[in-house]
Amino acid sequence: MEVRNCKGCGRLFNYVSGVSYTNLCPKCIEELEEKFQAAKKYIEEHKGAGVSEVAEAVDVKVSQIQRWVREERLCFSEESAVMIDCERCGAMIRSGRYCDECKNIMARSFGSLYSTNTYQAQKTNKGSAEGKARFIGK
Ligand SMILES: [Zn+2]
Ligand SMILES: [Zn+2]
Incomplete structure (x- = not known):
């Protein structure tokens, strides 16, 4: 066990290898999870919402929204114009890390x-x- 600085709030927390999966303290992980659920709900209720709109609505960074999309935890609807770029060729895609090609x-x-x-x-x-x-x- 080691003590780390939380990337979210800066407080020290006990990092347990294999249990703590990010550089966030348990409290920040919990908050982030709540925001994830809120973002998911927001997208369901506002089908045309864009990344920045959702980020603003649930008070997270745009990069965090994109990360959830990359992890395929968050998926924008067909009506939404939200796209992220393929990590390999830069083509615009809806979820995941790479385009079909x-x-x-x-x-x-x-x-x-x-x-x-x-x-x-x-x-x-x-x-x-x-x-x-x-x-x-x-
Ligand atoms: Zn924290
Ligand atoms: Zn590609």
């Missing part, structure tokens, strides 16, 4: 097991398309 590229680089699956999926798709064409032809 980068996810695909990264998945492909995982190796042959995945590419075999993709190949089979394509084959299956092609098969069903042909089946449909035949059906229409009759």
Whole structure:
């Protein structure tokens, strides 16, 4: 156990490795969790709300909202214009860390097991398309 300075309020707190998961004291973690719930609720009630609006409404930094989005804890609705940028190429996305394209590229680089699956999926798709064409032809 060690004593650390809380990043949120600056007070010293007992940091327990494996139990304390951030540089925040238990009180600040609790407050942050409350704000997270408030932000979630705010987005549900104000579907078109933007990041800065939500941040202001629940009194957190914009970067904190974006962090929740990256952690996929917070998700803005389809109507909302809120976007964050893909960490790999900078494309605008709604949640997570990477856009679909980068996810695909990264998945492909995982190796042959995945590419075999993709190949089979394509084959299956092609098969069903042909089946449909035949059906229409009759
Ligand atoms: Zn604190
Ligand atoms: Zn990307």
